[in-house]
Structures are given as C-alpha cells and as structure tokens.
Amino acid sequence: MPRICATDHSGKMPATFNALPESQGGVGRHKCAACAYDLGRSEATAAEERLRERVRKLEAELRDLKSRQ
Ligand SMILES: [Zn+2]
Numbered sequence: 001m002p003r004i005c006a007t008d009h010s011g012k013m014p015a016t017f018n019a020l021p022e023s024q025g026g027v028g029r030h031k032c033a034a035c036a037y038d039l040g041r042s043e044a045t046a047a048e049e050r051l052r053e054r055v056r057k058l059e060a061e062l063r064d065l066k067s068r069q
Pocket residue numbers: 002005006007009032033034035036
C-alpha cells in the first residue's frame with residue numbers, strides 16, 4: 001500500500017495494485033495512485049448513475065410516444 005499519503009487504502013484496491021508505482025508525480029497529477037484510483041471509481045459510479053437516469057427518461061419518452069399511436 002502507498003506510503004506517500006495518510007489515507008488508509010487497505011482492502012479497497014485490486015490485487016494488482018501493488019505492482020503499480022505509488023505515484024505518477026508531476027504537476028496536476030495525483031500524488032498517490034490509490035487516491036487517484038478511488039476518485040476515478042467515484043466518478044465512474046456517478047457517471048453510471050447519470051447514464052441510467054438518461055436511459056430511464058428515454059424509455060419513458062418512448063412509452064409516451066407509443067401510447068400516442
Ligand atoms: Zn492516497
């Protein structure tokens with residue numbers, strides 16, 4: 001597990017995570033790869049929910065259009 005940040009990432013990372021470097025470094029990049037991974041997972045979950053909501057709205061629109069025929 002990373003030693004470059006104070007967050008406890010134990011138990012949340014995939015098994016292959018330990019093979020990655022702790023940091024990608026550089027300006028504008030995450031200092032801790034585990035923090036970057038967590039943020040990416042959170043953003044993906046939020047994007048998935050937005051997509052599901054969009055599909056629900058489109059399905060409702062389709063049902064409405066079919067009911068008018
Ligand atoms: Zn971290």
